[in-house]
Amino acid sequence: MIIKGKKRLCGQIRVPGDKSISHRGVMIGSIAEGETIIENILLSEDTIRTIECFRQMGVNIDIEDCRVKIKGVGLNGLKDPNKVLDCGNSGTAMRLISGILVGQQFPTTLIGDDSLNKRPMDRIIVPLSKMGANIKGVDYKYPPLKILPSKTPLESIDYELPVASAQVKSSILLACLYSNGKTRIIEKNPTRDHTERMLNYFGAHIIKEKDYIYMEPKGKFIAKNIYVPGDISSAAFLIVAATIIEGSSVIIKDVGLNPTRTGIINVINDMGGSIKIENVRILNNETIGDIHASYSPLKGIEIQEEILGTLIDEIPIIAVAAAFAKGKTIIKNAEELKYKETNRIKAMVNELKNMDANIIELPDGLIIEGKEKLKPATLKSYNDHRIAMALSIAAFNTEGESIIDNHECVNISYPNFYETLFQLEH
Ligand code: S3P
Numbered sequence: 001m002i003i004k005g006k007k008r009l010c011g012q013i014r015v016p017g018d019k020s021i022s023h024r025g026v027m028i029g030s031i032a033e034g035e036t037i038i039e040n041i042l043l044s045e046d047t048i049r050t051i052e053c054f055r056q057m058g059v060n061i062d063i064e065d066c067r068v069k070i071k072g073v074g075l076n077g078l079k080d081p082n083k084v085l086d087c088g089n090s091g092t093a094m095r096l097i098s099g100i101l102v103g104q105q106f107p108t109t110l111i112g113d114d115s116l117n118k119r120p121m122d123r124i125i126v127p128l129s130k131m132g133a134n135i136k137g138v139d140y141k142y143p144p145l146k147i148l149p150s151k152t153p154l155e156s157i158d159y160e161l162p163v164a165s166a167q168v169k170s171s172i173l174l175a176c177l178y179s180n181g182k183t184r185i186i187e188k189n190p191t192r193d194h195t196e197r198m199l200n201y202f203g204a205h206i207i208k209e210k211d212y213i214y215m216e217p218k219g220k221f222i223a224k225n226i227y228v229p230g231d232i233s234s235a236a237f238l239i240v241a242a243t244i245i246e247g248s249s250v251i252i253k254d255v256g257l258n259p260t261r262t263g264i265i266n267v268i269n270d271m272g273g274s275i276k277i278e279n280v281r282i283l284n285n286e287t288i289g290d291i292h293a294s295y296s297p298l299k300g301i302e303i304q305e306e307i308l309g310t311l312i313d314e315i316p317i318i319a320v321a322a323a324f325a326k327g328k329t330i331i332k333n334a335e336e337l338k339y340k341e342t343n344r345i346k347a348m349v350n351e352l353k354n355m356d357a358n359i360i361e362l363p364d365g366l367i368i369e370g371k372e373k374l375k376p377a378t379l380k381s382y383n384d385h386r387i388a389m390a391l392s393i394a395a396f397n398t399e400g401e402s403i404i405d406n407h408e409c410v411n412i413s414y415p416n417f418y419e420t421l422f423q424l425e426h
Pocket of ligand 1: 019020092164165166167168170191192312313336
């Protein structure tokens with residue numbers, strides 16, 4: 001992909017549906033009783049993997065544009081897929097579906113692509129095994145995962161999350177549906193709570209009190225319809241683009257504004273960015289509204305550990321904002337970035353350096369000293385959708401032509417990213 005800087009971005013757009021909510025809608029709709037219709041679902045490589053996994057387990061899922069109709073089979077109605085379930089590049093698919101599979105009376109194997117095969121699964125194997133699940137990985141840690149039927153019901157647990165991870169938390173909550181009592185999860189720093197919200201919307205009773213999340217199993221779920229808000233993690237690329245490119249002003253309609261996801265807005269505002277939120281309302285237990293981002297000179301800041309869980313996917317694009325900000329931005333305690341689709345610390349350091357940015361790699365983060373200008377370059381995406389999109393925005397704010405290799409990986413979460421970007425060019 002060739003990116004030609006530097007034109008201002010103006011206009012009103014929508015971003016595709018939220019990836020996390022789309023995955024969860026398919027999973028929870030599949031084990032509910034009755035028909036769930038999901039509107040504005042994200043149909044990307046990742047979420048299609050989840051849809052295919054449940055189809056293979058006998059769930060009837062019709063797709064029509066961005067609308068899916070799921071004939072839920074109930075908590076115990078899934079069928080033996082009789083072949084491996086392929087999660088592709090998706091950590092969310094593998095970790096959350098495992099939570100459901102440990103409660104089934106048939107064996108399953110979950111596989112992934114080269115990137116997913118390198119991502120740690122011991123973080124779910126440990127708590128699910130504590131619940132009595134029979135789940136094994138390669139070297140106790142990596143995919144493929146083999147899950148065998150275990151005694152029913154599973155044991156409820158009391159578990160402190162060793163890493164801030166919504167995927168681990170969600171995997172345990174889904175397994176709790178197949179357990180014998182009250183599970184307590186201790187979460188010191190908040191992470192996205194879409195699973196809690198969606199399970200409650202479908203009739204569960206999950207309570208959050210300070211750092212504790214309590215859940216009891218529920219006999220059955222009745223299907224519910226869902227409207228998926230736009231993905232704030234996709235909107236983040238356009239928010240930063242509008243903020244750093246002189247003369248820009250972009251309105252993004254109907255974006256998810258769940259407080260466990262809006263760290264990016266707080267950070268850009270703290271950096272001096274101009275972001276206005278309008279038209280806020282609640283839809284199926286999630287907050288939704290419009291975001292208006294416009295050009296404003298940024299200053300560097302230090303990002304605190306407590307909010308990292310609310311912006312973990314946005315660090316690559318925050319690094320781009322920091323590279324154009326006045327002064328120093330410090331991001332520490334973000335070791336989790338090493339275990340994403342690629343090592344996102346290394347990827348951003350290598351590629352922003354390539355553009356002449358002042359950036360230092362830390363074992364658990366980054367230090368960036370902003371500059372007024374970066375230079376165009378040939379940039380590697382490492383086949384990671386968020387790296388490709390973050391670098392594309394950095395390239396857009398240079399004078400000249402940059403090349404992003406393997407840009408097709410944006411299909412993982414934002415298939416029409418480049419169309420939208422070019423549509424906003426003025
Ligand atoms: C996700 C949780 C996050 C995030 C990922 C999606 C989810 O991962 O990085 O893109 O849908 O629960 P962790 O919870 O492992 O940090």
